[in-house]
Amino acid sequence: MNPYHPHLLDRRLGVARGILWLTMGVLAAAFFRAQILEHGKYQLQSETNRLRPFHSPPRAASFWTGTAGCWRRTCPATRSRCCRRKR
Numbered sequence: 001m002n003p004y005h006p007h008l009l010d011r012r013l014g015v016a017r018g019i020l021w022l023t024m025g026v027l028a029a030a031f032f033r034a035q036i037l038e039h040g041k042y043q044l045q046s047e048t049n050r051l052r053p054f055h056s057p058p059r060a061a062s063f064w065t066g067t068a069g070c071w072r073r074t075c076p077a078t079r080s081r082c083c084r085r086k087r
Helices: 006-037 039-048
Strands: none
Touching: 006 039
């Protein structure tokens, strides 16, 4: 039988249409559940999600000195042993 016969095409179209409607229904149900039924949980989470003070450590990580491929591991005001220059 010809795979492009009108009856077979209609049947495949119906199956594809059914799968598409089923997928859209599942997505709509998931959105309804998240936005309507569980809104209280997300509202509480957003109310407790406020800005809190954050104390960052001083910026004294690694700095590239540019001299002989040397890295400073202290702040730029002090020099590490491999980067000392004679003055």
